[in-house]
Amino acid sequence: MxxxxxxxxxxxxxxxKDCWIVIHNKVYDVTNYFELHPGGAEVLQEYGGLDATEPFEDASHSDSAWETMNSLIVGELAEEYRQADHVYYKTTHEHVEAAPILAKTSTAKRIKSLFTKALALSLTGSLVYFGRPLLSTRWLSTGLLTNQLLRIRIGKTSTDFWYGYLSSVATTSLLVMSAGYLAANKLSSGGGHGGPSLPARSKPTFRTLKKPSAITPPEAPILATRSYRKFPLVRKKELSPNxxxxVFSLPSPTAVLPLPTGQHVSVMAEINGQSVSRSYTPISNYKDPGVIELVVKVYPTGLLTPHLGNLNVGDAVGFRGPIGAMKYKSGLSKRILMIAGGTGVTPMYQVIRAICEDEADDTTVTLLYANNNLEDILMKEKLDAWAAAHPGKFSVSYVLVNPPNGWKDGTGFVSKEMIQQKLEGGLDTKVMLCxxxxxxxxxxTHLSDMGFPVPGAISKASDPTLIIMAALQKVYVxxxxxxxxxxxxxxxxYPDLGFEAGVKALLDAGINYDEVQQGIACYVYGDSTCGQRVFYRFGMTQIPIYNVNNNCSTGSSGIHLARQLISHNAADCILVVGFEKMFPGSLKTNFPDRTPPNDRTVAMMRATRGFSDTTPRAPQTFGxxxxxxxxxxGATADDFAEIARINHAHSAKNPxxxxxxxxxLEQIKNSPMVHAPLxxxxxxxxxxGGAAAVxxxxxxxxxxPHLKSQAILIAGQHMATDSPALYSRSAIDLVGxxxxxxxxxxAMSEAGITAADVKVCxxxxxxxxxxxxxxxCLGLSAPGKAHELVRAGGITFGGQVVVNPSGGLISKGHPLGATGLAQCAELCWHLRGWATNRHVEGARYALQHNLGLGGAAVVTVYKRADGKLNGLVEDVAGVSKSKYNPAVxxxxxxxxxxxxxxxxxxSSEWMVTEKKIQAQFQSDLQAAVSYFDNLILKIECLVENPSLQPKDNPEDQARLIVLATAKFNTPRSQDEIGLFSNEVLDGAGLKQGFVRDFLTSVRRPKPNIKLCSNPILPILLFVTDAKSTSPIFEHYRFQDLTSLPYGLWTSYVNRDGKHEFEDGYRLFLPFEIGVAGFARLTDDTLVGENLESGQARQCGRSNDLYQTGYNHYIPSHEPQLGDILNIWQSLVQAGLWEVGEQGVVGGIEKFKEADTDDGFYKYQLNVKW
Structure with missing residues (x-):
């Protein structure tokens, strides 16, 4: 009911927050429609609580508008409040030019009016004449007419008197008339060119909406927006059949219609006891004082148009306005293509006139005007005259269905080819269609096929008879x-990660940051405005910078935002930078004090397959x-393991x-179980990591044009969020x-492809x-058959489609904000033909998919700008701006x-000159840590499967660690030979080669980096060729050398050692602690002396300045190397350590606060476990 x-x-x-309106006696709740309303939210709130039938009918609507309206209905007006429905018609825009005409008056009235005006001017002239000396003072600014007044003689004779007096009257008349005209012009047009131009209305959201402020209208306004005012017809002319x-008269001959270009009025007449209204756009403007001019086409079956066609001079109709959201202003677009049919030219006429009459408006207008017959062309003489007078500004082409003999212009109907010809070369074009x-x-349909978006459901701009469409620009990487x-x-x-990636992207494009018009920063973990912190290092150019966070799809969301901005002509060059500095381990919430966005997902998991609070959420969800x-x-665990095997194999070629x-495959399957089958x-x-794109x-x-050979077109793209299917109780649906x-x-529909066209993804x-x-889901396989494609080798080189040639997130890594941009870079390199060590043959298109739970999925289709296949480029270094091949x-x-x-x-020196670890040392560090991580991963995998025999593959260093671990867990004497002695390695069957050198020698700077042998297994960082003779190192026995190289070491020591710090890692500082002016305790004991003496200090401080933590080789302990590395980096950033050409250095100035017990605690920075 x-x-x-x-x-x-x-x-x-x-x-x-709660806005209802009434339309045709039905009640609508439009609160949630504020942000979508094309005419702006303030229009809806203006009519909040009122009957909005009349303004609703003033705007025109598409066929789908009523579907939208029906979804907003909450009820209807009670019977006693209902109004009789008026008859309304959809808005039309029909115009033609006419000469201005003033309303005729009787002779007696004209004589009386002239006498009154003459008397007024005479009095004014008298005041001017007798008060002339005042005009020379500062109270009146000079000008052409005031200067003329100042030159009038003050009469000393009768002749001079009358000469001066009459001159004053004449000059004053001109001055008053000019001032009146200028004032009227200023009031009606805002002082600008091209007629009245009100500011374009913004579209505030309901969050920023303010109650409309009350405006006191002037007395007796020419037009009112909510009430009709009647004006009489003073002239009527038949332009063509029907x-x-x-021409209607305004209240006075000098009155100017207050109607901005592009807006219209509602015309109302009483017909057979009914109020019938319809909207028209007057063709008259501020240069036509005293009148409103309309062009009306009479439809025999209509009500209002026959009535208007039968009007006689002196008959009056009602006018109301201004109405409509569209307001033309100078600079709306560089080019406008107008496509008109029949009387549809009339709204175009109004805009054409405004542009041609405004010398400051440099818009280029092309009119494509279609009619049946030659005599149907309205205002042809005027259009041709304007085209002749403004050849670089306005042009017109006519198309006739029934052309006369000798017709040289277009014939038939307006075709797509005609439109394309007019649009050629016009990248910043709006289309007006009527x-x-x-x-x-x-x-x-034609325009949509050419990349113009279809307008919305309810809008003046989406009127079935008048449509304004802006061309979407193509977008390239x-x-x-x-x-x-x-x-x-x-x-x-993160500033270094983002900056490095951005530098490389700008270098790849061969441009300077000064060309970047907007910036988009993509990251998930970090404070607000981290994007500005990154972008300011490129320059502080005051461009807009957006910070994007959309979970794991953040990088692609940034690309999507850039495409939206560029395609809609909001920018031409955008730098998108993604970066992430993450915490070790599984993902965790940053805000445990509030509801997480995935709480309903977890609840659904609990209700269906169960949820463990001790296992990370993400592997449970996807598992x-x-x-x-x-x-x-019917997929098996082996099928999932095969996907991982392929990705790890692909990543071997990705630097x-x-x-x-x-x-x-066995190693994949036997690695530690996380959540079956994963x-x-x-x-x-x-x-x-960081990644970026220009x-x-x-x-x-x-x-x-020199970049076209490497430009990659974003041929199709779409971002989707969750549907109700998310909570269908299906685990597959739950991952989006x-x-x-x-x-x-x-995305594929926009690009015009199918999944069968994709060769690389x-x-x-x-x-x-x-x-x-x-x-x-991408359609790369038949539904439910993805595992069969995997089994057939269809997702790797030589198969149907190469999936994740980069190694994918599984092996390449997943810094959330950078992932989508890294995918983009990989695919661009493939389409350019630069991925020479992992080239995918015959790729014309590339497909990208980036998913974020919570949720958002972005799918993008890329293609070469020239549409060709991705031929292999042999000499990439010769064409790359980097002078090397960044893909390999x-x-x-x-x-x-x-x-x-x-x-x-x-640029700001304050932002640019910051220095941290120098590049050559940073890369050495990363190389060492990377090798260590890979080694540990293998150890963990094999420890989980002790049935594997160590000698099955003697070349595998991981098996050596299994052997060493077993030996390590047995009691040993203090003099026992170390774990990786030649005896142990020979027993394991390890041949000479890199693995043996790695385990038995010293690692030096690249290219020849080695490790030492003895009961400790160190990782070398920031090392140089310099030697150290510190007495600290004499405590240890080395098989192959007498001293350690100068550098920073962490060492693994005996688990059954005498001191607590021996159960884990020890940090050897790259300077001689306890020697020549380094830190001491308050009792004057040198820091580190405990290591030499073998005596532990009280309160667990035996590891002063030696950071400790459990080691990776004991399976029962959690690895802590990441914490150690974090502390090293913190010490460098805090200024306690410096990085120079000789590695890491430090001194008393860096540790002077450690001379007290309290200060020493500050610098101890123990690793937590």
Missing amino acids: TTSYTLEEVGKHVTD VYLL GPPGMVKIMK VGVGLTKFIKPRGLVD NAGREYMEKY YSQFRDVYS TKLQCCPTSD IVSQKWLEAH MEMTRTAARV ELHDCFSANEMITID EAREPTQEDVATVISRTK
């Missing part, structure tokens, strides 16, 4: 850049989805990958697969189960590179 409301009840709903020019509904429908992806050890901070895929379609080791090697790691418009690319299906369908394989499901070699940018791309005019 429909609910009835009184007007008083409706009137209570008038706020931005088409009339109607004509019969059938013509408009066809034109909309012209530059990409990456850092290495590394484990989150705190080695590099459950994998189980469901196995149950529904940016976090892990580059190759694993067998083992550790099937899960992506947390990572630190994204530009077609217009920008046309201005940089409906988002993926929708985004893929829309980067998809979101945070877990192997997600890759399996995504292959299915990961180099850090040089200072010269940085100087090339940072702003030349707005």
